[in-house]
Amino acid sequence: MTLAKYLRGAVAALAALLIAKLDPALAQEAAAEAAKPTIDSGDTAWMLTSTALVLMMTVPGLALFYGGMVRKKNVLSIIMQCFATTCIVTVAWMVIGYSWAFTDGGGMQSYLGGMSQFMLKGMTIDSTNALAATIPESVFMTFQMTFAIITPALIVGAFADRMKFSALVLFITLWVLIVYAPIAHWVWGGGFLGGAGVLDFAGGTVVHINAGIAGLVTAVYLGKRAGYGTENMAPHNLVYSLAGAALLWVGWFGFNAGSAVAAGGRAGMAMAVTQIATATAALAWMFAEWLVHRKPSVLGIISGAVAGLVAITPASGFVGPAGALWIGAAAGVGCFFAATTVKRAIGYDDSLDVFGVHGVGGIIGAILTGVFAVEAIGGAKGALEGNVGQIWTQIEGIAATVIWSGLATFVILVVVNILTGVRVSQPVEIEGLDINLHGEVVP
Amino acid sequence: MKLVMAIIKPFKLDEVRQALTELGLQGMTVTEVKGYGRQKGHTEIYRGAEYAVNFLPKIKIEVVVPTKMVDKAVEAIVAAAKTGQIGDGKIFVVPVEQTVRIRTGETNESAL
Numbered sequence: 001m002t003l004a005k006y007l008r009g010a011v012a013a014l015a016a017l018l019i020a021k022l023d024p025a026l027a028q029e030a031a032a033e034a035a036k037p038t039i040d041s042g043d044t045a046w047m048l049t050s051t052a053l054v055l056m057m058t059v060p061g062l063a064l065f066y067g068g069m070v071r072k073k074n075v076l077s078i079i080m081q082c083f084a085t086t087c088i089v090t091v092a093w094m095v096i097g098y099s100w101a102f103t104d105g106g107g108m109q110s111y112l113g114g115m116s117q118f119m120l121k122g123m124t125i126d127s128t129n130a131l132a133a134t135i136p137e138s139v140f141m142t143f144q145m146t147f148a149i150i151t152p153a154l155i156v157g158a159f160a161d162r163m164k165f166s167a168l169v170l171f172i173t174l175w176v177l178i179v180y181a182p183i184a185h186w187v188w189g190g191g192f193l194g195g196a197g198v199l200d201f202a203g204g205t206v207v208h209i210n211a212g213i214a215g216l217v218t219a220v221y222l223g224k225r226a227g228y229g230t231e232n233m234a235p236h237n238l239v240y241s242l243a244g245a246a247l248l249w250v251g252w253f254g255f256n257a258g259s260a261v262a263a264g265g266r267a268g269m270a271m272a273v274t275q276i277a278t279a280t281a282a283l284a285w286m287f288a289e290w291l292v293h294r295k296p297s298v299l300g301i302i303s304g305a306v307a308g309l310v311a312i313t314p315a316s317g318f319v320g321p322a323g324a325l326w327i328g329a330a331a332g333v334g335c336f337f338a339a340t341t342v343k344r345a346i347g348y349d350d351s352l353d354v355f356g357v358h359g360v361g362g363i364i365g366a367i368l369t370g371v372f373a374v375e376a377i378g379g380a381k382g383a384l385e386g387n388v389g390q391i392w393t394q395i396e397g398i399a400a401t402v403i404w405s406g407l408a409t410f411v412i413l414v415v416v417n418i419l420t421g422v423r424v425s426q427p428v429e430i431e432g433l434d435i436n437l438h439g440e441v442v443p
Numbered sequence: 444m445k446l447v448m449a450i451i452k453p454f455k456l457d458e459v460r461q462a463l464t465e466l467g468l469q470g471m472t473v474t475e476v477k478g479y480g481r482q483k484g485h486t487e488i489y490r491g492a493e494y495a496v497n498f499l500p501k502i503k504i505e506v507v508v509p510t511k512m513v514d515k516a517v518e519a520i521v522a523a524a525k526t527g528q529i530g531d532g533k534i535f536v537v538p539v540e541q542t543v544r545i546r547t548g549e550t551n552e553s554a555l
Contacts, residue, residue: 339491353490
């Protein structure tokens with residue numbers, strides 16, 4: 001496939017040279033033809049599909065997953081937060097987010113993209129981004145937009161049941177531009193982490209560690225929910241959560257296999273390892289819970305599946321099936337203990353375990369990518385192939401993300417708190433956000 | 444006339460309804476309720492967080508019967524609703540002063 005593309009380009013260039021001897025005007029036309037990027041219809045078709053799949057992860061996938069886990073008095077507030085985040089990020093990404101993440105930043109290139117595509121200037125039906133030369137830029141931009149949407153949407157699980165909606169609107173807008181866009185640029189847009197050789201195929205660092213840390217900071221900053229530890233905060237409908245988790249799972253094929261930005265062997269392998277790691281992690285969580293708490297629960301098996309999806313995200317496209325199995329097992333058990341034992345021991349109230357699942361799962365996945373990467377699959381060797389240094393490179397990526405996400409999220413929260421206040425009043429929280437913030441209830 | 448009020452396990456509702464119908468009783472009112480007696484509640488665990496659920500779901504049946512039918516009705520409910528396990532429920536019998544069928548204006552036993 002790729003060879004054919006090169007050949008086509010080479011033939012066109014050769015033809016241009018030959019024609020130049022004969023007719024200068026024709027030569028110019030042929031040279032333009034040679035320089036014009038080759039859009040591959042197979043790649044484009046797959047990326048159009050992937051984009052739709054990733055959007056489906058947030059609405060309705062994540063909205064249902066989270067919606068089922070909160071109490072009934074707050075279910076509308078959390079699905080509203082997911083839906084509104086989708087809309088806010090779309091506009092922010094169109095205005096400047098895409099440009100900051102995926103264009104050349106000149107002197108600042110290591111840290112941030114430029115302003116050249118402000119308001120998507122220069123995006124035409126013929127344009128491409130050098131990072132994905134075989135698909136139209138419009139598709140690449142929208143595909144990346146769906147990643148920018150789900151990342152802040154993941155965070156809302158951490159502060160569920162207690163954040164003001166006005167604060168959420170401000171927080172999401174600032175966060176996606178100040179935290180997400182730069183980190184996406186560091187890893188994928190030509191920034192310093194990608195340059196250092198950090199392996200993150202589909203966003204274990206950019207999306208999941210980032211959202212996990214931001215979730216932890218927000219949960220601690222807002223404080224515990226009223227009645228935490230004494231009142232019954234059981235999920236109100238785990239059937240919704242299971243439907244949501246299943247939509248996340250299916251959508252994740254667009255997330256991981258789509259991150260190949262091509263319809264080829266690497267996308268296929270990414271899909272296979274995603275499936276394997278997810279199922280393994282679901283079983284690992286289920287068995288761990290069965291041993292510790294005596295019963296295998298629905299919430300447990302679906303939480304394990306999401307933990308596996310998270311952990312395989314950076315590794316898909318780099319590891320093989322055996323690596324996926326180990327990554328899934330580690331994520332299932334690791335996230336189970338993070339979201340149950342460790343959370344209780346430390347005593348923070350991350351309502352829906354954004355840190356325990358996405359933060360911890362993302363870190364497990366990022367490190368194990370450095371262990372299990374196979375050169376024949378992704379062109380990068382992991383520790384098992386003798387490249388032990390890759391683990392340190394992965395840790396460098398984790399550290400940079402944790403520091404920036406943690407600090408910037410904190411500063412954004414302080415600013416938002418000054419502007420609107422971040423937390424609802426206690427009577428509002430006790431009566432429920434749905435009726436007080438949105439004027440609606442689920443009977 | 445007496446009001447027979449029975450709190451039973453939800454899955455026993457159909458057997459109790461059948462037993463009362465066989466006695467010739469027409470109609471009853473059923474409500475989904477929550478409560479506890481000696482059974483107390485149970486414990487639910489979500490991601491390691493344990494919640495004691497004190498109020499368990501039960502069904503409350505209300506049926507007004509002629510006084511001479513009370514004992515048979517109570518026996519029928521006990522027979523149908525009994526599992527022998529803790530949490531089978533309770534029956535209360537209270538006197539009723541008056542009954543009116545709204546459609547026809549009939550009163551008392553002829554309105555049952």
